[in-house]
Amino acid sequence: MRLLSRAATVLAVCLTLHPARSAGRGVINWTGLSPTAPTNWFDPRNWSTDSLPDANTGALIGAGPQYGPIITGNAIAASVGIGQNELALQSGSLQTGILTNNGSFNMDGASVLRAQTVSNTVIGSLDLGGVVTTQSIDNSGFMGLGGNVSTSSFSNSGTWNQAGILNLLPTTTISNTGTLNLIGGTINGGVLSLKAGPSGMYAYGTLNLNSLDVSGMVWASGGTLVVSVQDTGNIYGQLGALAAGVGNGTNTVSIAGSAPLINQGFIYSAHVSGSTNGVLELVGNAAGTPVLINQPGFGPMQGVVDVGGALVVRNPDFLGNVYVENNGTFTLGSTSQVTMAPGANLVLTGTGELYLAGANFQPAAGTGLTLDGQSINGAGTVAFHPASPLGNIGADGVNGPKLTVIPDAPLTATGNVSAGGGATLVLDLHSAGSFTNAGWMGVADIYNGGTVMVQGADTLVNQFGATISIGAGQMVLKSASGAFELANDGTLLVESGAELRLSGGQYTIDGMGDVELQGTIRGETGTESLTIAQWTGIESDSAMIANLASFENQGWMETYSGLSIDAGAVVNSGEIGIGVGTVTVTTPLMTNSGSIGISGGSLLTVNGNVLDTGNLEIDLGSSANISDTLTQTAGDVQVDGALSASRMVCEGGTLGGSGSITANVEVGCLMSPGDSPGRMDIFGNFILDAAVS
C-alpha cells in the first residue's frame, strides 16, 4: 500500500514537472552528462539542449541524472523544477520566476536566491541558507530557513525550521498550519498566523512581529518571543496559547508595543521546577495604552494570562504605568515571581478578574499594582491601589484558603464580597481606612462556613440597596484605631447559626438600613463595646449579643422570638420593644434611660441589676424578671403585667400599673397603683418613704 502511494506521488510529481506544465516558454532538462563537470549548472553539456536555461527557458532537474546541479555563479532560469534530485546553490545567485521543489534545494550562506515564487511540495526539502528574496514561499514539506529571507507571502503546512532571519514586509502574512521551530532565528515584521489543529510554533529564537494571530500553540522555549506590536499591528491569541517556560535556557514571552496584543486564548509563563522559570514580560509604552487586552468570554473563549513562573513588568519610558486591559482572567500562581522594574506600576483595567492561585503579590516601595475595576478572587495576598470600585472579591476553595486584599485607599466593591467553602477573606484596610459594600457581602448560607474579616478599618459602609448577609460562618470586624463604624443604609442580615464578631475596640452600627439579627453578634475578647446609634434599628429573632464589655442601644430594637444579651454593661437610651418571646439580659447593671416595652405575653429577664430613668412598661400578660435590684430614679415604671425582682427601689418618677410586683418595694417616688384606676399587687414588703405620695 505504501509502495502504491509512493508511486502515485512520483507520478504526480512527473506530471507537475512536465515541460508543458512547468513553463510556458519552454523547459530544458538537466542531464548531467558532461564528462568533465557533471554537476556544473553552467556546463551546457549538462542540459538536454546543450544550452543553459535563461530568462525565457525553464530548468527541470528530474530523477534520471546521477548528480544534480551545483550553482557557483549567477544563474538565470524562467523557472526551476526540482524532481527526485537536488539543486545546490553554493555561491553566486539564482534568479527565477517559479522555484518548485520536490527534491532537495540547498543554498549556502554566501548565495542569493531571487524567485517570484518558492514552492516546496510535501516531499520536498528546502534549505534556504543564504539571502532569499521572494514574493511568495509556499511550503508543504520540510523547509529550513538559515539565511536572510525576505518575502511578502509565506504559507507553511509542513515543517519549518527557522534558524536565520526572516524579514516580512508589513503586509506579509504567514499562514502556518504546520510546525514552526524557531531555532535561534528571527522573524521580523509581518503577520504570523498560527492556525488551530496540529500547528504550533516553538520559539527557541526571537520572534519580532507586527502582528501575530495565534490559534495554535506558541512556545517560547529556550528563546525569546518578542511580541512587539508597532503602531498598527495587532496580535490575536485565539483559542491558542503563548507560553514561556518549556525546556531550559531563556524562556521569555515579551509583550510590548504601542498597540495591544489581543488575547482570546492563553498566555502563560510556566514554573519549571529545578530550572529557569518561563518569563512573561509586559513592557509599557509612552502612549499609556494597553500592551495587552484580555478578551471577555466563557470557558476557552476567554482570554487568560496565567503566571506560574516569572512576570516582569517594566516601562522603558520610565513613565511608570504598564497598562493591561483585563476582561478575562489574570492569574498569579503560587510559584509566580513578579519583578517590577523601579517605578513600574502595573495597571489592570477592565471587567476581568485578578485570580490569585496562592500567590503573594505585594509590590515593593516605588512600584505598584493599580486595579481600575477588576475583581479579585482565589487565595493569596495582594496589595494594590484601587482606582475605581472593584467588582467581586472572593476567597474560594474547599480547603480553607485565605485571600487577603490590601488596598491603600478606601475601597468599594459593587459585586459579591464573600468567602465560601471554609475559606477566609481578609480585607486589610489599615492603609485604606474604609470599605464600602455596594453589592452583596458576606458568607452565603449555601456554603459550609467561611469567614469574612474586615480588619484595620475605621468604617464599613453598607450602601443603600446593598446587603451584608452572613448566612453561615462569620464576619469579623477588627478595629484599627479603636473606633469602628458600621454605617448601614442597606440590609445587614446575620442568619441563625452565623456570627458577626467584633474584635477589640468600640463599634457603632448606625445608618437608616435594616439590621436583621437571627444569629449572634459576639465580642471576641470581651473588651469590645457595641452601640446601636440613634435612628438605627435592630430586628432580632432568636438572636444573641454576647461577650461584650458594654452594649448600648440608642436606636430601636424589636424582638420577635427572643434575644439574649450578655455584656458587662447594658444601656438603653433608645427604644426596646419586646413583642414575642424572651429577652434575656445578663449583666451586672442594665441602665434604661429610654423606653422598654414588654408586650404580647413576652418576657424580659435580667440577670443583674436594673437602673431605670426612662420608661419601663410591662403590658398585661407580659413579665419582667430581675434577679437583683430594680432601681428607679426617674421616668415611669408601669406594671400592668408581672414584675419580679429581689428588691425594687423607686427613688424618682412614677410607679404605677395594674399588675403585680413580686419584690420588696421601697417607694420614694410617686406611687400610683392602678391603671386609672386599677389594682396593683405587691408580693413582698412595702415601704412608702416619708414626704412622698
Place this chain on the structure above:
Amino acid sequence: MMEIGPQAWDQLFISGEADFYGNLEILFLAGFQFQPGLSYDLFSWGSLGHAFDPGSISFEGLGQGYGASFDPLTGELQVNSSSGVPEPATYLLLGTALLALSLTRRTLR
C-alpha cells in the same frame, strides 16, 4: 396617689408588711358618683408596720357637699354627704334627737 373613679378605684394589695411614712393623696376622678353605704378598700396588707399619719392624708376632686374619711388602720375610705341628701343613719340620729328633745320638754312641763 389613689384614684377613685366612677366605676372602680385604685387598690394596692400588699402581701407582706406595709409601712406608710409618706403622704396619701386620694383623687376623685371626674364622674365620681357618691354611693351611699359603699366603702372603698384602697389598701390591703399582711401586716401593718407603720400606718399613714392622719395629717398626711388629703382628698382632691371630691364634689362640694361630700366628705371623705380614710382609716389608716384598715385602709378603707369612707365618703359621706355633708349637706343636701343625708344618709339614713343621719336621719335616724336626727329623729332620735328630736324625739329626746320633745320628751325632755314634756317632762319639764
